[in-house]
Amino acid sequence: MTIVDGIVLKERTVGEHDKFVDILTRDSGVVEAVVRGVKKINSKTASSSQLFAYSRFCLQSRGKYIYINSAEPVHIFYKLRNSLSKVSLACYFSDVVRYCVQENTDSENVLRLLLNTLYFLENDRRGEAMLKSIFEVRFMAETGFMPDILACHRCGRFEPEELFIGTSDGVFYCKDCFSGESENFMKVNAGVLSAIRHIVFSEFEKLYNFRVSERTQKSLSDFSERYILSRTERSFRTLDFYKSLITSKGNLI
């Protein structure tokens, strides 16, 4: 029997009584586990194993499956459900984690990033566009794809006013060093560069403590989304759905 802390990223019912859940754990990456007799189990275990529940799970391996014997809720993120766009954005974050984080990897920082981001999202502590960018950029940095944003890739200038940043490799060139047009680079200002630096390098305690202008946020959103999609080499249906909601609200991100 093992005790693990983790958050439910996805749940799917199997047959009439059981469900599978994917859990992002602190120490063991994403783990798939079975909840038996969903309709009969006590309500505490039922609520602790629902989508976005952060809980302490008691797991047991039997045969080729891992079973949840019981679970205690730590934080359920109930309030996310009051907003379709928030719950959709959270589903996109879950999808990214499920796709990128393997079983048996140290996942403490990713767990911390996801929990903190959902907490800020649930409580309206930061706007959705900002939280989405923070999650996308920091998640990539935490999983080995840190953008190389220390200095101009050619001349080493630290703080150019205008620069061109690569949406596939995350390197940047100052205006003087950038040669020619390329669809894999976008032109951004110094504000976007310092926002990306903050997201990549700051301690978790300070990660959400910055603000940017609306214009800078637009560029940052554009960069962070293109970067994660290019690095993961795929699309996410949950992201497409979220964007369709945001666009129909007339609220471009």
Ligand SMILES: [Zn+2]
């Ligand atoms: Zn340069």
